Amino acid sequence: MSGSAFDTKPPGRSVAHASSGGLPERLRLLTVPGRLGVLLASPWLFRLTIVLFVALGVVFALVLHYPIVDGNGNVPYVGTIAPDEHRHIANILFYAHRSISAGPIIDSVPTRDLAMGEVLRFPSYFYYYFMSFPVKVMINEALPYSWIVVFLRLVNLVFGVLGLLVMRSLLRAMGFSASITMLSVVVLAFTGRYIWQSAAVSYDAPGMTLFLLCLLFSARFIHAPSPTTLAKAVVAGGWAIIAKYTFVPFVVVAIVVAVALVAQRDGLRGVVDVRHAVSAFVAGIRRHVVGTVAWVLAFVVAAALIVERYGINLVRYRQFNPDCDKLHTHQQCLTFDIYARNYAAERVHDLAVLNGQQQTPLDVLEFIGRWCTTYLQSIFFYRDRNSTWAINPVVSVLGTVVFVAACVAVVLAARSLLRTRTFVWGFAVAGVYVVAMFVFNLQTFLRLDNDYAFSGRYLLPVLPIIYAFAIVSAMAFWRSLPVGWRRVAVLPVLLVVLVVLVTYSAPVAFFAYARDPSWYTDTALRLLPHWLTGWTGAGA
Amino acid sequence: MSTVKPWSRRRRWSIGIVLVLVLLVAVGYQRLSAGPAGETVGSCTVVNHPSVDDRTRCEGADLAGQDLRERDLRLADLRGVDLSGADLRGAILYGADLAGADLHGTDLGQADLTAAKLTGAQLGDTRFTRAIISGMDVTGTPLATTSQSVWADGETPVLLKWSSGEQPGVVQNTCDDREGLFYPGSTAVTCQITTGTDVGQALQYQIQMEVKQAPVITAPDSVTLTVGRTASVQVHADSPYPQVEAHFDGALPKGLRWDAATQRIVGKPTAAAVGQRTVVLRADNGRSVTKSIQITVLAG
Numbered sequence: 001m002s003g004s005a006f007d008t009k010p011p012g013r014s015v016a017h018a019s020s021g022g023l024p025e026r027l028r029l030l031t032v033p034g035r036l037g038v039l040l041a042s043p044w045l046f047r048l049t050i051v052l053f054v055a056l057g058v059v060f061a062l063v064l065h066y067p068i069v070d071g072n073g074n075v076p077y078v079g080t081i082a083p084d085e086h087r088h089i090a091n092i093l094f095y096a097h098r099s100i101s102a103g104p105i106i107d108s109v110p111t112r113d114l115a116m117g118e119v120l121r122f123p124s125y126f127y128y129y130f131m132s133f134p135v136k137v138m139i140n141e142a143l144p145y146s147w148i149v150v151f152l153r154l155v156n157l158v159f160g161v162l163g164l165l166v167m168r169s170l171l172r173a174m175g176f177s178a179s180i181t182m183l184s185v186v187v188l189a190f191t192g193r194y195i196w197q198s199a200a201v202s203y204d205a206p207g208m209t210l211f212l213l214c215l216l217f218s219a220r221f222i223h224a225p226s227p228t229t230l231a232k233a234v235v236a237g238g239w240a241i242i243a244k245y246t247f248v249p250f251v252v253v254a255i256v257v258a259v260a261l262v263a264q265r266d267g268l269r270g271v272v273d274v275r276h277a278v279s280a281f282v283a284g285i286r287r288h289v290v291g292t293v294a295w296v297l298a299f300v301v302a303a304a305l306i307v308e309r310y311g312i313n314l315v316r317y318r319q320f321n322p323d324c325d326k327l328h329t330h331q332q333c334l335t336f337d338i339y340a341r342n343y344a345a346e347r348v349h350d351l352a353v354l355n356g357q358q359q360t361p362l363d364v365l366e367f368i369g370r371w372c373t374t375y376l377q378s379i380f381f382y383r384d385r386n387s388t389w390a391i392n393p394v395v396s397v398l399g400t401v402v403f404v405a406a407c408v409a410v411v412l413a414a415r416s417l418l419r420t421r422t423f424v425w426g427f428a429v430a431g432v433y434v435v436a437m438f439v440f441n442l443q444t445f446l447r448l449d450n451d452y453a454f455s456g457r458y459l460l461p462v463l464p465i466i467y468a469f470a471i472v473s474a475m476a477f478w479r480s481l482p483v484g485w486r487r488v489a490v491l492p493v494l495l496v497v498l499v500v501l502v503t504y505s506a507p508v509a510f511f512a513y514a515r516d517p518s519w520y521t522d523t524a525l526r527l528l529p530h531w532l533t534g535w536t537g538a539g540a
Numbered sequence: 541m542s543t544v545k546p547w548s549r550r551r552r553w554s555i556g557i558v559l560v561l562v563l564l565v566a567v568g569y570q571r572l573s574a575g576p577a578g579e580t581v582g583s584c585t586v587v588n589h590p591s592v593d594d595r596t597r598c599e600g601a602d603l604a605g606q607d608l609r610e611r612d613l614r615l616a617d618l619r620g621v622d623l624s625g626a627d628l629r630g631a632i633l634y635g636a637d638l639a640g641a642d643l644h645g646t647d648l649g650q651a652d653l654t655a656a657k658l659t660g661a662q663l664g665d666t667r668f669t670r671a672i673i674s675g676m677d678v679t680g681t682p683l684a685t686t687s688q689s690v691w692a693d694g695e696t697p698v699l700l701k702w703s704s705g706e707q708p709g710v711v712q713n714t715c716d717d718r719e720g721l722f723y724p725g726s727t728a729v730t731c732q733i734t735t736g737t738d739v740g741q742a743l744q745y746q747i748q749m750e751v752k753q754a755p756v757i758t759a760p761d762s763v764t765l766t767v768g769r770t771a772s773v774q775v776h777a778d779s780p781y782p783q784v785e786a787h788f789d790g791a792l793p794k795g796l797r798w799d800a801a802t803q804r805i806v807g808k809p810t811a812a813a814v815g816q817r818t819v820v821l822r823a824d825n826g827r828s829v830t831k832s833i834q835i836t837v838l839a840g
Contacts, residue, residue, distance in 0.1 A: 249566060257558050264554035319573040329610045331630045331650050347634050350615060351655050351675075353592045354635050428555055432562070 040179035053189040060199040061153035063524035088202045090116035095132035104129040114335040118324045123245035123309045127203035152201040160198025163209040167464040173219040174422040184467040192380045192506040193457045207244030208461045218258040225262045227277035238302035257428045261421045345448040379456030380504040395503045402500045406470040413473035430462040669709030672740040685715045689750035697721040698751045724753040724780035755779040755823035762834035773805040777823035789820040813837040
């Protein structure tokens with residue numbers, strides 16, 4: 001391991017930008033030293049991480065209860081791998097049961113099918129439509145439902161693996177050393193939410209991977225501006241938006257901030273040089289026909305899909321994702337459990353206010369504390385909608401200590417970190433994302449007096465960047481300590497970090513708390529040891 | 541040689557401007573997605589996306605025969621509104637104030653009327669098919685029966701009958717035609733109106749059945765007391781219901797007073813009280829009963 005923040009040359013044409021960008025001397029030392037650093041930088045560790053990630057993902061995909069989709073909204077939440085996996089499966093099955101010639105555009109839907117959410121103008125339908133093709137084949141072959149669920153989960157696991165690969169490239173493109181990048185990848189790979197998301201049926205895994213791809217090209221664009229890279233960022237961002245509509249503002253922020261940083265450094269010609277763009281495109285066609293055509297095709301298809309769905313939605317309904325009651329009657333929308341839940345909460349809240357009943361007063365500090373705690377817990381641990389957190393207090397305290405220490409370290413290192421453009425960009429993207437989630441949750445709390453959508457899973461797309469910043473900052477803080485202090489503290493700190501890494505890692509965080517047979521499939525209950533599943537052998 | 545960058549080329553500024561622009565776009569999108577503030581229906585402006593602070597206020601408006609299906613009229617002020625013949629199927633009307641509204645021929649099928657106030661509303665062929673009616677206030681409407689209060693003369697229970705009107709869509713009204721025997725006292729009777737079996741499709745309210753009995757006074761016709769000696773004359777003025785208040789009309793002989801708590805005439809008659817007087821004990825619990833007592837005070 002070298003003594004530089006960049007173990008190897010960062011990608012892109014302009015290495016000079018990175019060095020002249022002024023990475024501070026302090027940060028140049030932010031690598032994991034000695035043999036550990038060499039080990040972390042080793043490609044074999046990455047391969048091992050991927051293998052373990054896949055193995056764990058396969059286990060989760062196989063052993064976890066398959067949600068029952070009955071089309072009436074009567075779906076048990078207990079023990080499903082993702083809170084709304086049933087809804088995603090139901091949507092895929094809905095498209096799979098349509099004929100191929102019917103296409104993805106739906107004109108009408110029976111009220112009972114609104115149990116799986118609004119489907120007429122839902123902007124994130126493409127994942128369902130795309131995945132419906134293999135499912136169509138499986139249905140035609142009369143394969144059992146469990147096979148379909150496992151297949152869909154495994155496909156998402158592939159997206160999860162791709163996400164890790166893209167994350168590694170992203171962090172390297174941002175200028176993190178190979179060892180820091182590797183450490184961040186390992187931590188993310190064993191973060192419960194990331195594995196569970198990857199081993200569950202939902203558009204989150206592909207959406208996140210595509211979003212990270214957009215970030216990767218944006219970071220590369222900052223580092224070495226080229227119209228090709230910017231176009232790739234736009235295309236990847238477009239597909240991320242198609243996969244999951246909530247990425248719209250964050251894709252825009254990522255690309256616009258990247259463009260602004262380049263424009264600030266190189267002027268507008270550095271961003272948009274039409275002559276350069278045309279010549280790059282012609283050169284691309286000549287040298288990489290297939291690749292260039294594929295990108296162009298991806299752009300055209302994405303543009304068409306976005307215009308058809310987002311464009312029309314915006315013009316006709318003034319929203320990217322129209323409210324259900326703009327397309328159906330209020331009564332029909334009540335079939336969708338999330339709509340009904342929010343409506344019921346609004347009603348309780350409004351009537352309480354009307355009757356002068358005391359609402360939960362907003363204590364900003366308490367709210368921030370609760371928000372952080374819930375997000376921290378739900379990133380690493382799992383629970384279903386009907387149970388409360390039951391995390392071991394010692395584990396909880398240790399995690400909080402590490403979290404607070406990481407926050408302090410980031411604050412202390414912020415000035416140093418913000419000296420490179422990609423780090424500034426990373427801070428802006430992650431910061432906007434976190435603040436947006438906080439504001440969204442605060443709005444919900446004030447509007448409904450409820451903590452709906454308080455979940456760490458919403459932070460996953462920027463978690464790799466947060467992890468990398470936290471690790472870099474922690475190491476900078478560590479190195480800033482006097483040698484004597486470090487000698488004394490090294491053992492307890494290592495011990496705490498190790499305990500936290502183990503207790504917060506996905507397998508421990510899951511199996512330590514999922515001690516209820518309702519979490520597992522019948523086969524898993526028979527095969528897994530009973531002390532692990534909590535099954536007593538009677539009536540699973 | 542260092543050159544001074546224009547402010548627009550400084551990193552902090554450019555990032556700041558971008559973020560402010562993004563924020564402005566986000567706020568603009570929020571406003572755009574909210575749509576128009578309201579829509580005029582008849583003589584009423586119906587607020588879109590109403591809230592506690594901003595809701596439809598159309599007191600006394602004429603909305604007769606209007607198509608208000610699926611309208612969001614939550615918390616609306618619709619006091620005295622003419623909604624006769626209006627179509628309010630599936631409308632959101634929770635917390636709405638429809639006191640005194642004309643609801644003749646109004647279709648409220650599947651409407652959410654949770655905690656809506658229909659006090660004194662005029663009903664007639666008003667359809668409540670599968671409406672959500674939990675917590676709705678129907679006082680003073682034909683749907684609701686009223687509390688009763690009667691006087692009983694003897695010890696035997698009183699037969700009371702009560703009833704309330706039906707409306708289309710009301711599948712059950714437990715107080716539409718009932719009777720019961722009631723002893724003196726105040727008895728709560730729970731009435732339930734249902735429009736279906738789903739959550740919220742039942743309204744429960746209570747009425748009070750009061751059977752009152754005039755007080756009965758038990759007291760001696762005459763008492764003889766001696767000056768300077770402590771007197772304590774027990775009387776009883778009772779009724780099972782309602783509570784009796786007893787007092788003497790006029791003053792008692794000097795030195796004596798009425799202890800309402802123990803229902804006793806207490807004290808020590810003075811010399812000025814010597815002689816014979818008739819006092820009137822009055823017991824009142826809505827009905828007034830009197831009893832004359834002759835008090836003779838002898839010199840000691």
